[in-house]
Amino acid sequence: MDVKYLDExxxxxxxxxxxxxxxxxxxxxxYERLDNIKELEITTERPLIPVKKLFHPKRFDMFTYDENGFxxxxxxxxxxxxxxxxxxxxxxxxxxxRLYLADPADPYYKGLRECTAIVGFSCLPDENxxxxxxxxxxxxxxxxxxFVKLNGFYLVWVGSSLxxxxxxxxxxxxxxxxxxxxxxxxxxxxxxxxGMFQKSFDFKNMPDVIxxxxxxxxxxxxxxxxxxxxQCSMVCPTCSCFHVxxxxxxxxxNTGRRERMWDSCMFVDFSLVAGxxxxxxxxxxxxxxxxxxxxxxxxREYGNPGCVGCGRCxxxxxxxxxxxxxxxxxxxxxxxx
Amino acid sequence: MTCECERENPYLPEPARIVRHYDLVKDHRFYQIxxxxxxxxxxFTYEPGQFIMLSxxxxxxxxxxxxxxxxxxxxxxMGIRRVxxxxxxxxxxxxxxxxxxxxxxxxxxxIEQMRGKDIIIVAGGLGVIPLRSILYYxxxxxxxxxxxxxxxxxxxxxxxxxxQEFLQLKQRDDIECLFTVDDTAGExxxxxxxxxxxxxxxxxxxxxxxxxxxxxxxxxxxxxVIEELLKMKVPKNQIQMTLERRMKCGVGKCGHCALDHLYxxxxxxxxxxxxxxxxxxxx
Numbered sequence: 001m002d003v004k005y006l007d008e009x010x011x012x013x014x015x016x017x018x019x020x021x022x023x024x025x026x027x028x029x030x031y032e033r034l035d036n037i038k039e040l041e042i043t044t045e046r047p048l049i050p051v052k053k054l055f056h057p058k059r060f061d062m063f064t065y066d067e068n069g070f071x072x073x074x075x076x077x078x079x080x081x082x083x084x085x086x087x088x089x090x091x092x093x094x095x096x097x098r099l100y101l102a103d104p105a106d107p108y109y110k111g112l113r114e115c116t117a118i119v120g121f122s123c124l125p126d127e128n129x130x131x132x133x134x135x136x137x138x139x140x141x142x143x144x145x146x147f148v149k150l151n152g153f154y155l156v157w158v159g160s161s162l163x164x165x166x167x168x169x170x171x172x173x174x175x176x177x178x179x180x181x182x183x184x185x186x187x188x189x190x191x192x193x194x195g196m197f198q199k200s201f202d203f204k205n206m207p208d209v210i211x212x213x214x215x216x217x218x219x220x221x222x223x224x225x226x227x228x229x230x231q232c233s234m235v236c237p238t239c240s241c242f243h244v245x246x247x248x249x250x251x252x253x254n255t256g257r258r259e260r261m262w263d264s265c266m267f268v269d270f271s272l273v274a275g276x277x278x279x280x281x282x283x284x285x286x287x288x289x290x291x292x293x294x295x296x297x298x299x300r301e302y303g304n305p306g307c308v309g310c311g312r313c314x315x316x317x318x319x320x321x322x323x324x325x326x327x328x329x330x331x332x333x334x335x336x337x
Numbered sequence: 338m339t340c341e342c343e344r345e346n347p348y349l350p351e352p353a354r355i356v357r358h359y360d361l362v363k364d365h366r367f368y369q370i371x372x373x374x375x376x377x378x379x380x381f382t383y384e385p386g387q388f389i390m391l392s393x394x395x396x397x398x399x400x401x402x403x404x405x406x407x408x409x410x411x412x413x414x415m416g417i418r419r420v421x422x423x424x425x426x427x428x429x430x431x432x433x434x435x436x437x438x439x440x441x442x443x444x445x446x447x448i449e450q451m452r453g454k455d456i457i458i459v460a461g462g463l464g465v466i467p468l469r470s471i472l473y474y475x476x477x478x479x480x481x482x483x484x485x486x487x488x489x490x491x492x493x494x495x496x497x498x499x500x501q502e503f504l505q506l507k508q509r510d511d512i513e514c515l516f517t518v519d520d521t522a523g524e525x526x527x528x529x530x531x532x533x534x535x536x537x538x539x540x541x542x543x544x545x546x547x548x549x550x551x552x553x554x555x556x557x558x559x560x561x562v563i564e565e566l567l568k569m570k571v572p573k574n575q576i577q578m579t580l581e582r583r584m585k586c587g588v589g590k591c592g593h594c595a596l597d598h599l600y601x602x603x604x605x606x607x608x609x610x611x612x613x614x615x616x617x618x619x620x
Binding site: 062063065069070072073074076077099100102104105106107108110111114240241242243244245246248253254256258263265270271272273274275277279289292293296297298 | 340341342343344345346347348349350352392394395396397398399418420421423424437556581582583585586588589590591592593595597598
């Protein structure tokens with residue numbers, strides 16, 4: 001598809017649902033509902049908060065309750081078309097699927113996944129991107145359409161029946177002939193992109209390294225530095241833990257709502273039980289759990305390590321604890337200075 | 338049109354009624370509850386060692402072990418200590434009041450590997466609550482198991498939960514009950530005095546490969562009890578323990594009970610001693 005058709009094509013997707021995508025609010029790039037397609041910002045920059053926020057909302061009502069019990073909240077669901085998602089964030093959804101859709105499926109996540117079409121876009125790495133190390137720089141599934149920007153045109157991958165319908169709606173914009181020249185351009189683009197990565201880490205060996213480093217003094221070192229602020233969990237696309245609490249309606253004894261919100265295993269009370277016993281009082285223990293999930297495995301049934309190499313922990317941790325510094329420390333002699 | 342979260346919602350609490358309750362000891366109460374939906378109450382079943390999530394609207398939800406046995410269906414029993422805001426609110430409720438439950442959750446005790454074996458149940462304090470389920474399960478299916486030893490220690494005699502009920506078990510000749518207290522605290526007490534591990538001296542010689550032990554108690558107790566069992570040469574994967582963790586969902590999503598790459602709510606709460614050697618944060 002010629003680049004000149006892009007805006008009109010994306011606007012036409014409004015037929016398939018409410019448009020969502022990265023847009024700038026108060027200077028911060030964020031996935032939001034778009035009132036107008038002009039708000040959409042297709043860029044190689046990563047939104048501060050990952051795409052999980054549209055499927056595992058930061059805060060929402062699971063139920064309302066009254067004298068007759070609990071009623072599920074169905075107001076979350078509407079047909080949506082989410083535009084502008086990069087490969088790492090699409091990979092993060094595939095990883096969250098393993099956890100949230102495992103039997104019994106989380107109905108809120110499942111509902112939001114099922115009502116949302118994903119139109120992905122290619123990107124180019126910045127100084128903190130690690131997706132080549134984690135094998136998540138290219139995406140082969142998990143989208144309805146995926147746009148790769150080449151010289152003056154987009155190579156468009158169709159990933160689903162719905163994506164095919166989207167293309168058919170504006171068939172005149174698309175050229176189904178892929179020439180050897182187009183293919184060569186795509187190969188050149190991939191090689192160019194591969195050459196742009198500035199950082200890498202030994203992701204492949206990390207599951208064993210984490211397992212063998214259980215007693216490493218590095219955990220104490222990072223534990224001393226860590227502020228337990230939880231920012232890493234907020235910006236990590238595969239951090240999915242949540243807290244649940246009830247909020248009674250003001251002035252009513254019997255009615256209210258059961259709310260769910262993001263939580264972080266970095267918070268001191270994450271493993272605190274009634275009676276005061278805390279199973280993970282030490283920051284080092286909490287960090288170790290976080291990195292076990294990111295670099296060893298998300299969970300026995302939930303497959304591979306959680307990290308998708310998006311680089312957000314590199315960009316956001318105020319004290320420089322991230323997948324790169326942790327994996328490098330575990331692989332080097334002695335404790336970092 | 339029904340939406341996803343109405344069709345199948347594993348977080349949806351079901352109404353249940355408090356059928357009966359009484360105080361066990363100070364701040365510990367026994368509850369019998371039953372689903373309000375009769376069909377559900379009749380068909381509800383579980384495994385010894387599983388737990389439920391109990392809700393009081395406006396206060397919240399937390400996990401509680403089931404203390405009854407599925408071999409006595411129709412009613413669900415729990416022993417609950419007043420220790421936080423939810424149990425505080427629960428203790429204010431009366432018989433016939435409505436609470437909300439969902440479950441059962443967790444793996445439960447490995448009953449298949451226990452069948453035909455001599456069973457040692459070791460409880461400390463509050464830990465007797467989930468073990469009461471397997472205790473009665475074995476008693477109700479007595480011919481499926483070998484010898485049964487029930488070791489129960491508390492700090493003082495008045496801390497002993499289900500005291501009358503368990504003392505009655507001493508009348509039976511198909512179970513060996515060994516009860517101890519750390520300190521008589523000046524109360525009348527005719528059983529043992531000392532920590533629970535001292536009761537192991539009272540056990541007859543057993544073929545360790547034919548022994549299956551289940552343990553529950555305060556975190557400090559596990560180490561010493563396990564030492565005793567290892568001294569007897571009980572295989573590490575025939576020592577089961579049931580663990581407590583913070584939980585918000587019960588179905589392996591919320592992450593609070595994560596241990597290494599396991600979730601206590603789905604891979605536990607029952608783990609073997611061998612599991613704890615592999616996943617070092619269990620005990």
